[in-house]
Every structure is written in C-alpha cells, then in structure tokens.
Amino acid sequence: MIAYASIKIYTNETAQYEGQPLSTAIIGVVRSLRLAARTLVTRSFAGSYENGELATNRLVNASYDLPLVIEIVLPQAETQTILDVLNPMVADGLVTIEPLQLVAARTPSRVLLPNWLVKDVMTMHPKTGEIGMPLADAVKLLQDTALKCLPVVSPQNIPVGIVTQQDLIKRAGMPIRLSLLKDLSRVEQVAWASHVATLGLQDVMTRSPITVDRDATLDFAIKLMVQHDLKRLLVTGSDGELVGMLSRIDVFKVLSPAFMVKRADQDVDLSKGGVMQQVSELQQRDRLSVSEDECIETAIELLANEEVQRAAVVDEQLHLVGVITDARLLSAIDRIDSKGIFSFKRKEIPRVSDIMIKELVRVTEGDSLSTVLDLMIQNGLKRIPVVDAQGRFTGMIRRDSLLLALSKHL
Template identity: 35%
Template sequence: MPLDYSVIEIFTNEEARCQGKSLGTAVVDYIRGLKIAARCIVTRGIGGVFENGEVATQSVLVLSYNMPLKIEIILPSAALDVVLPEVEQMVCEGIVAVRTMRVQSHKTERRLLPRHFRVKDVMTPSPKSVTPSTSLKEVAELLMSSIFTGAPVVDKDNRPIGIITQGDLIYRAGMPVRLGLLAVSDQGKVTSVLKSLAPKQTREAMTSPAVSISEDAPATEAVNLMVQKQVKRLPVVDKHGKLSGMLSRLDIFRTVMQESPNWETFRGQNIQVNNLRVVADIMRRDTVAVPAETPVEEVLRVIDKNDIQRVAVVDQDKTFLGLISDRDLLTAFTDYHPGIWDYFISWMPFSERGRAKKGLNLHLRLRTAAEVMRTKLITVREDTPIEDAIRLMTEKALKRLPVLDADGKFKGMISRDALLRSGFGYPESNIRLLSESGDQ
C-alpha cells in the first residue's frame, strides 16, 4: 500500500547560516528534535553557479569554498504543514521547493540510544569525588544526600583509582543497613552508624582498580561495559586520564527519554519498526509473591532467605494487591516496637532474632502482609513498550516495577539492570558470549 509522503528540497550554499550554525547543521538539528518519521539528507555539490553570477568550482586555479548545498527532508505529508513554515523561516539564502513522493514502504530500526552519542553527551559532569583518605563517615553522608549510591575515588591528580559504593560500605566496612533504610531511621541510629564508620578510610573498603571509560567513547560502548562488568556506574575520564564525569544508568535512561521518538506512533503510520520490545521480553518471572494473609514474621523470613528487598502481595487468584519492602517494614514497626531495628542490623537469621525478642516476634506474627503493604503503586502491563517503562522508572525514581497481565494478575518485576540489557548496545546473547570467553 503506497504511503503519502512529501519532500522538502532546499537549494543553498555552504555559507548559508541560521542562528550561527551552517544551514545544513541547523536543519538536521531541527528535524532530529521533532522526533517524527522524517529523514534528512545534506549533500554538497562539486560545482555550480548561483543567480548572482557567482561560480562555484573545485578547479585548482579558481578554488571556491562556497559550494552548492542541497538539503532534502522526506516526511509523511501529514507533518508537512507543521515543518514547512519553520524550514522556510530558517532559510535566509536559497530556494525552498516541495514535491510529493510515492513511498511503497518505510522501514526503520528502533534504537534506544542513537549511535552518534558519546559518553560526554550523556554523563553527569564534574561529579563529587573522594580520596583514599576520606573517612567512610564522610562517604556515607555524601551518598545519603545523593541520588546515587556510589562515588569515584581519585588520586592527588584527580585520576580515578577506584569506586566506593553502598555495597562496599555494607560488605567491607560493616555498615549494618542500606543507605535507604538508614535515611529513614531515627537520628540516634544514624549517628551511631556514622560514628562506627568514622575511624575507617575509603582505601579500606573501596573497589579498585576503577572500571572507567573515555568521555569520547560511544555511549553504546559504555553500556556494554557496564553490562559486562556488572557495574551500575562508570567514572569518565578526559584525554589526560583525569575524572571529568560519572555515567550511571539514570544518565542513560534520561537520554532515552529525551531522544527516543514514539515508536508506537510510527507503527500507527504504517511504518515498519524492527526490534520493538515490550516489558514481557525482559521481566523476571521468578519474583517472590506472598498471599495477603501472610504474617509479617513470614514476610521477613522470605526477604531474608531470598536476599531481596521487596515482595509482592497477591490474593488467592494471584491478583496483584501491593508491595512490601524492607523500608516499609522498618518504618511500619519502629513506632510499635523499637526492636525492629535489630532485625535489620543483626547478622543472625530472622528466625533466631525472633526468638531473642519474643514480644516483637508475637507482634510480627499477629500483623499480616495486607496491613503493611503499599497499595498506591505504579505498575505496567506485559505489553508495555520498554521505552514507556524507562520513562516511568526515570521520572518516578523507581528501581523496579511490578508487571501485571490484562486481568491485573502479578506476572513479575522489571529492574533497571534488565532495562539496560534490553537493547542499548550488543544483543544480550553477544554480551553473554563475551563474558564467558573472558574478553572483558
């Protein structure tokens, strides 16, 4: 079925300018920013003549630097009335023409992260950093006040030599709880934890050497590196090897939100989009769920046994009701029984902690999952496009999203890590092969 398209043709020259840019660059930037199903081509002629009598030539005797330029914009005719007036205003020198085009088919490859993006286009510049001698108390305070859970460690010349993360503070420095839990604890507990970290220095807990990347590297290369090395963030260095930025998954997701068009709209225009993926393609289906009547004591055991931070709550038909996180449990029970803190800072299994505190144990046994779960949650369906999931998780600062089917039944969860593996760089199978071969 033929498609109704139009072509805007601009005949101009290399000296033509628009807002300080060459006209070709300005038009390309404008079309890219529209995020519509349009293509733009800029070609440079090898010779020509203009109506004012000026001749453009590549002759070695009369060398011209003002060669003719042709800019073509191919777009669905429905968008012509929006684009043409803007283009006409941009062209201060040249001819603008329009013609119709009979398009038999339009096919495009979906990309979450365009190839032309470099790490420096995506990263967070001038990040806060620490040195090997920085106290872990300062590190914890820095991370608690940040949306990130890791910071680069630099030497005296500002070169990255490692990274210090929440995981390092927990497993190497003995911090008893996650930073998120610490942040919602009472000030006395926070002061106690920070005091225990104060005598220790970053060099005692940091991960070294740093896995870093050049600011001029393709952004897709950085994504592949993050997936292969299983890291959430990368220090970025300039040409001298000095820290110039930090690249996190959030930086990548924000770029996707800004740059990706609405692929579903493209499909509605009879444009064939290849490699479209939905949430069902990447979600985890082995996520733990508990019935609504489950005692909170059992929920704690489930969290502890499976080394997870949250569980879904469902009814007898597997319909999704809510979500319980370790933070929910801590905040829900602190007012009832201060001993709940010990559940999160002790290395004993939950069952042993319960026997040690019979009063709290009874209290937890009498309360059910339905009483402490959160119900005002953002969820997605299995057929939700990945781009929409990225947008939701980025805008709402979510690390995971529950996935439901059309009937509201709980099917699984998606995470930031799963999104990162969903098609930014190498196909996931290639990443697996690289990792298995040791080529990292």
C-alpha cells in the same frame, strides 16, 4: 535528554578553503570527526551583504555569489570541538551558535543514533572523595546528597576506586541501606559510628574501578555496563582524570524519546519493526511475592533471606495487589528498642495488606519495552511489576534486565 545546539555559518558560494568550496570542506571535516552531527547547506534565493551588495538569481543583473547557510546540528558537548576547527576555516562569513530543544531522535534500524558519545550523555562534575577521607564523612555526604556511590580520586583527580552502598554493607558492616540509616535505633547508630570511626575510604572502596573514555561511543559504554553488570561507569578524560559519571538512568533518559513520541493525545509506538521487544519476551525478572494476608514478620524474613528490598504482594488468585518494601516494613515497627530494628513493642503485628503500597505503576505482557522505559523515566522507578491479561503477577522488570535487552539492538 541530550542537549543539542545549532552552529550556523553565513557565507557565500565563492568562499573557499584550501582550494575547495567552504561548504564541501566543512562537510568533510564534520564527517571525519565522527560526531553525532548533521550538516545542511542551504543556497539562498537572494540576499545582501554588510557592504550593501545585493545578490539575486534573477536573469537581469544575476549574481553568481549567492549567500549560503551551512548548519551543523549536534550535541552541545561537541560544539567547542567543531568551533575550534571552524574558526580557521571561515575566512569570509559569520559563525553563530544557539541551543536547540531536541524532542525526538530516531533511526529505523538502531536503538541509538550513530556516534553518540559518552560525553554527550554523562553526568558531569560528580561528587568525589579522596584517599584518606574519613568514612563517616563520606557516608554523611552520600546521605545529604541522596547518592548511592562515591568515586574515590587521587590528588590529581585520577579515579582510584569507588565506594558503593554494597561496599559499605559488605566491608564496613553497614546494617541497612543508606536511605534507611536514619531509621536505626540510637543505640545501633552509635554502635555503627563507633565501628567506622577509624576507617577511611581506602579501607572499603572497590579498587581499580572500570572506567570509560569520554570520547567512547555510547554503544560501547552500554555494552561495557552489561558485560560487567555495572550500574554506572566512571568517565575519564585524555589524561585519565575523572570528568563525569555514566549511569543506567543517564542512558534511559536518552533512549526514552527515541521510542515514544507524543503527538497531541496519541502515543506513537516506535518499537515496531524489530528494534524493541515486548515485555513477554523478557524473561529476566524478579518473581518474589508474598501473600497480602501474611504478617509483616514473614515479609521481613522473606526480604532478609533473599537479600532484596521489595516483593510483590498478591491475593489468593495471585492477582497483583501491591508491593511491600523494607522501608514500609520499618515504618510499621513501633519505636525501635535496643534489641534491634526488628523488635516489636506491640502484641498485634499488622498484616502485609495493612502497610503495602497499593498505588502501583504496572505494565502488561503485551506492552513494549519502550513503554517500560518511558514509565521508568517518568516515575523515577528502578523496577516495574508485570501482570498478565487477568491481572496476575508474572514478575518485575529491573533496570539491568532492560538495559541488557536494549544492548542486543546496538
């Protein structure tokens, strides 16, 4: 969730800035900066100042210089921008700042609050590699940090490329996805290490990656991700330097509390009113499935032919009973020999039902997309299977299809 902060200015009614009341001037400045900020001016009933002077609105000894509190609630990333402006404006008063815990952010007609910026949401200080970095070192870094991509920067920290898992597979001949490299046979690991020994990041990276300015609106960034079918955007500063990364999951973490508010034991669905759709309206899905009675060789062939990492498992009535993944298939294979990762040493080949994942998070056609969003965030999922009223499998919703649906309401 976006980190928020509260800036408060404790001043008085007579405080001025350039010929107008200070409170009016501050409201105008905050509006002009077009930040996702809310401003509140509170006039006190009574009070006192550091010099002991009393202020009251009682008719007897009435004061016309009552204390004012000007509060600005905004994303924490924007606080320095506001403070730089406020410091020369406040000639009489106190300026304080404190963090806030944002538990919900809602608007009746939009998915996002207006003026949320990329820098409010992005992941700061991403791991990077420089031109000339040996590819083997980059792969080790990705494995050690469980990352799926590595921005490539110049000595001046300007992004010049990005290396993704797909780049490694297509351009460096990586035989399997990063998380499963350790499951390759020793022979295959040595062979691939020898193949990449002379390669650097510049040999496999995607050049001229699409970037977004940190001061761009989140609306714009989401549309850019959808338009180019990107899982992430590199975020740059005013001089073009890399300052962060914005991924789909960063966006989802921000959106999740915008549609589901937990109050006691009751779930309040905020998707009603046309802002969000039901699962049944989302047709972009993965519909690949395999029977629970098939042998795992069939499942391996299915995943390999379709170039996917998972498939739903169904029974004879097409009820969803599990999910099979490439990781589960590999773990089911006995010690791998030099013939390759799909060589078996035992005669009895298990069935899909023997190794599938049975405990699943699933949704129904009648659930809202906000429910899907919350489940993805809570469980760290990239896909969620969907079933109809009878429990039959009707497809899997992916992060990219969910982001596309959300983008239509920006």
